[in-house]
């Protein structure tokens with residue numbers, strides 16, 4: 001309950017809330033189950049609340065403890081396969097008196113009615129309205145359909161690498177492999193040898209747009225945990241990877257050590273740091289609302305409001321402005337965000353070009369990504385409908401600029 005409270009009332013990311021809220025749980029299995037319950041509750045929140053509201057005479061306030069407890073019991077019983085008596089037994093001890101009797105009664109009513117969750121989850125109305133305004137009703141529908149199925153597990157291979165013979169799946173782009181079933185990554189063949197790393201196919205596109213490095217210098221700004229750093233290093237760039245988060249950089253260093261790839265790693269704030277000399281290529285995978293990864297991190301569906309979009313777009317604009325001064329003439333700058341908000345990607349890219357006459361869009365060619373990735377006005381835009389028949393991909397915006 002504290003996990004949900006941290007996300008829904010305090011506006012914290014689920015990952016951040018996990019670290020504190022599950023401190024009392026010693027077994028990794030218990031922590032994983034608490035995470036699974038919270039994530040599935042956030043994916044199904046609109047429909048869970050509809051069920052609860054359909055079984056209460058007077059609407060429970062959004063922050064009522066009984067509502068939180070009912071969401072958790074219902075999601076276990078209706079989505080996670082927990083027997084009903086066990087599901088309600090886990091939450092009743094969290095309540096006293098009236099709320100406890102109420103939760104027990106509402107849960108019993110819904111079980112007697114044989115209540116079911118919708119097969120296709122309903123997005124929170126504010127998100128559905130925002131995405132419909134930006135992209136249309138079809139994209140909202142596609143986003144809801146994807147919410148019903150687990151996000152895929154994708155691997156990126158260093159050049160020359162290929163999936164082990166016991167890996168079942170398929171490839172959407174060169175060097176990419178989507179596993180047919182989600183599984184523990186550390187148990188996969190080749191994990192120790194480090195010929196691959198986990199990376200959604202969409203997240204692999206920004207670094208692809210920089211091409212082969214041929215020993216040239218690249219900066220990977222906002223680099224951790226390092227999927228794109230590894231791609232750049234594997235493509236023969238001499239990479240400096242910068243990030244302000246020490247803990248995320250520790251994962252980046254582990255990833256480099258496991259894959260045997262090389263990059264200089266710098267812990268710094270890109271709003272203060274600057275390189276000693278101009279470079280050939282820059283990748284700015286900027287901090288953003290992350291609404292493009294709503295399936296993996298469903299907390300974004302409930303935390304991200306208009307204000308966060310505006311504030312993060314301003315941060316991206318400032319970071320791009322700094323990065324623009326670090327590139328050699330003729331060099332390439334790629335800007336990406338895993339966001340489904342045009343106020344971040346599209347608007348920021350337009351504003352950058354308007355403010356930097358020494359830069360021009362370097363349009364992504366139709367054939368450059370195998371003709372499989374949507375390109376709008378020379379920029380890459382992945383929406384929930386992209387690769388839908390293959391299980392979807394993270395939502396991303398990517399633009400490539402060249403300095404005159």
Ligand SMILES: C[S@@+](CC[C@H](N)C(=O)[O-])C[C@H]1O[C@@H](n2cnc3c(N)ncnc32)[C@H](O)[C@@H]1O
Nearest residue numbers: 222223224225226227228243244245269270285
């Ligand atoms: C979208 S994630 C980067 C993902 C990474 N590029 C990858 O492919 O694995 C954004 C990153 O920006 C970092 N960040 C946020 N603000 C920053 C700043 N002012 N300076 C440096 N890094 C920052 C965060 O720590 C986070 O790791």
